[in-house]
Amino acid sequence: xxxxxxxxxxxxxxxxxxxxxxxxxxxxxxxxxxxxxxxxxxxxxxxxxxxxxxxxxxxxxxxxxxxxxxxxxxxxxxxxxxxxxxxxxxxxxxxxxxxxxxxxxxxxxxxxxxxxxxxxxxxxxxxxxxxxxxxxxxxxxxxxxxxxxxxxxxxxxxxxxxxxxxxxxxxxxxxxxxxxxxxxxxxxxxxxxxxxxxxxxxxxxxxxxxxxxxxxxxxxxxxxxxxxxxxxxxxxxxxx
Numbered sequence: 508x509x510x511x512x513x514x515x516x517x518x519x520x521x522x523x524x525x526x527x528x529x530x531x532x533x534x535x536x537x538x539x540x541x542x543x544x545x546x547x548x549x550x551x552x553x554x555x556x557x558x559x560x561x562x563x564x565x566x567x568x569x570x571x572x573x574x575x576x577x578x579x580x581x582x583x584x585x586x587x588x589x590x591x592x593x594x595x596x597x598x599x600x601x602x603x604x605x606x607x608x609x610x611x612x613x614x615x616x617x618x619x620x621x622x623x624x625x626x627x628x629x630x631x632x633x634x635x636x637x638x639x640x641x642x643x644x645x646x647x648x649x650x651x652x653x654x655x656x657x658x659x660x661x662x663x664x665x666x667x668x669x670x671x672x673x674x675x676x677x678x679x680x681x682x683x684x685x686x687x688x689x690x691x692x693x694x695x696x697x698x699x700x701x702x703x704x705x706x707x708x709x710x711x712x713x714x715x716x717x718x719x720x721x722x723x724x725x726x727x728x729x730x731x732x733x734x735x736x737x738x739x740x741x742x743x744x745x746x747x
Contacts (some may be wrong), residue, residue, distance in 0.1 A: 509737040512717040513579045515681035516739075519673045531572070535559050538572050544641030546632070546711040550576040555583040564589055566592045567744040574744045577607050577708060581740040590742040596719040599733040601705075603713055606732065611706040613699055617656035619649040627666040628659050635669065635686025656707060660687075660696050667691030670700040672707050680708030682718040701731060
């Protein structure tokens, strides 16, 4: 199951890279090298051998690859002075057969369909996660991807939350970019968005729903029925 969760995330990034024309694929690693967006500007799906890590570090410092790297086998990663640990994520999954078939109605949640929606999503995600999410990238995903559905949570004219569901080749539903701005915290918006995306996944007849949770988010998803598996670790490549 751990590989299923990681593969959904990596497949989603590859999908975005393909749609935006920013995908780099080699035998040893994959990268999405974005301009003007921190997401999903990343090196991933990489073999963690010392020579390859040295090469990737060199290419990143030469501005030929992104400076963020996601390691799916953290225990195999070799510590380096030019790699600074940023954050960990917990790989989690929910067997959709265990999900109650409750109908979810929430008029605050709408699908991203217009340029204004894309801007609202990008601004909300940027504020929620603390890094730049480009509206043009969001718009491309929303209008050109048959595998992705993007949503925003609004109260009146204010956009307070966001979320994405991505369906991979095995029809597993990955929940991504579930975020809430500071003004919306404590209102249950993140939970409401998660439940909405789960409903979308059930309608799509997905066998599993998967996600990559922060340390703070793990207990929330556990209460919704998700089980924890392995970890991902994210590092930034810095100058020596």
